[in-house]
Amino acid sequence: MRKGILIWPAIMLVFAGMRAQHPVCGFDWEDISTEESVERFERQLDTFLSQSNLTNRSPITIPVVVHVVWHRPEENLSDVGILSQIEALNRDFNAENADLSTVPDEFQGLIGNIGIRFCLAAIDPYGNPTNGIIRKQCFTPGMGLMEALFFSSGGGSDAWNISQYLNIWVADTGDWISGFGSYPGQTPPEKTGIVVHPKYFGLNGHPKFGLGRVATHEIGHFLGLKHIWGDSPDCSSDDEVADTPLQGSAYNGCPDYPQNGCSESEMFMNYMDYVEDPCMVLFTEGQKQRMLATLFHPPSRIGNSPVLCLHNDQISLSTWKAAPNPSKGQVFLTFEPPLMKLARYSVYNCTGQLIRQEEKLVNRELFIDLSEFPNGIYFLRIDNHCQKIIISH
Ligand SMILES: [Zn+2]
Known part of the structure; x- marks a missing residue:
């Protein structure tokens, strides 16, 4: 059996001096700008945006496979819990979340209805029926931060074809990381997808992160979004989305509105900030364009997946x-x-x-x-x- 290796040793160094009030997204510690394939994706993104026919498109459904790699029994989430995450994603990515009404007036006109639905996959890569859920018991705690997570040979679970399935691993990522998502071009195919701590997956009853929005945020990264503050603590870095105001750093907790810093009023209630689940409620139209462009172009192409879905409303x-x-x-x-x-x-x-x-x-x-x-x-x-x-x- 492979020995587990930490995906990002840098994360542990950060932990040593860190006493965060709540867990954060692991995306912060990855330097995505140095990857050649990421740079290529970024260079091509403008072209993708101009090529994508974003107004006349058929409905997009992304088939999902959920790899539950559990160590303690409570990490082995129920089917019901997993389905609650899929339903939460469908609300957030289709502007069907009831709390969208809390978006301040000044940002209401920027709300983006992404128009992507997620479903558990009905067919596995070998053509066999599946319910889109894989369960693996592992013998190591903290598997969510280990390389072995992505390999059945290491006790984890192999990714399914990334141009056809969104791979979601649910595994223990420790006390300080709620999850992380791969950015386009950042990872080899076998590690492409998102990882979410089981504590924060689905409608789980957690007082601060109980609405399934860790996954919403990580899928944002998977579809080409950066953190809204641009990942450097000053006003010069941007998330490269025109309609999200410049912001210096992350907001935590549940801030009062309005908040100013780099901008007169900052959009801390965006899914790509770090606020608690009940306080993050929107993607913007600009973020939508970027996600849709990512869906149909390399390295993702998942927008064209032919895989069949399991649908809640089709059972006879x-x-x-x-x-x-x-x-x-x-x-x-x-x-x-x-x-x-x-x-x-x-x-x-x-x-x-x-x-x-x-x-x-x-x-x-x-x-x-x-x-x-x-x-x-x-x-x-x-x-x-x-x-x-x-x-x-
Ligand atoms: Zn993040």
């Missing part, structure tokens, strides 16, 4: 079958065609009493163990469809 529940039936209580439900839905199933006994209710992510199969219940006739309901199940031990 009349097509599920329970087998075996009668059973000893262990029942497989099969859904045809295999599609994705966060489904609630309920089990009733013959007197109509509810005896089990649970939410599960359904793809092709759902296994239900009712063997604790005595012999008898039961009714299994998913949404409005009900079937009789017979248990005979």
Whole structure:
């Protein structure tokens, strides 16, 4: 087994003198300007922007594979938790987040509806059905900051083809890094995607970072965005997006509006700042243009992915079958065609009493163990469809 190697040794040096109030994005410590492929991407970006037909385009959906590389059981997030992250991304990238109304009046006209949807992938790179979630137990804490994270041979999980899938690794990145995202051209394909600490993934109940916006921010980097303050602590560095005001450094916590510094009023409520989840609410139109240009050009090209998605709203529940039936209580439900839905199933006994209710992510199969219940006739309901199940031990 490969020994884990820290991706960025520099991060540890920073930690030594750092007592941040909250974890931050690891993007800060990577010098992206020295990479030749990054420079090439930046040089070409203006051309990409002029070539991209950004107004007349078909809907863009990015298939996602989530690699859950867990050490402690609580890091092995539920399917429901993972789906909640996908739904949060879809709100944030389609201006459907309710808190968008909190954007100050002066910035309302700059709001960008990115118009990208994310879905769990329905087909893996070998053409087999999948629910887009890979789970690997690892034997090392802090795997999220190790090179081994990206390699199955090292105990992590190999990336799927990066021109067809957005790879999201969910793994422990320690106390001070909430996650990081690769910038276009910055990383070799096998390390391209984003990494998010399980504590901050999905709608997780965290008081400050519980809305899934660590992933929103990191996908911003993945799609060619820099931090809004331009990554150097003065007013000369810019994020190279025209409609985001110049800003000297990051904002933390949840600042009062307005805040001034390099600009009379700074846009600290942008997803590419460092404020807490409930206080970051928008991308701008300029950021949108940059992300869309990145999607269709090298090194990403993921905007043209042919991979099929699992969609929440496509399941046809009349097509599920329970087998075996009668059973000893262990029942497989099969859904045809295999599609994705966060489904609630309920089990009733013959007197109509509810005896089990649970939410599960359904793809092709759902296994239900009712063997604790005595012999008898039961009714299994998913949404409005009900079937009789017979248990005979
Ligand atoms: Zn960042």
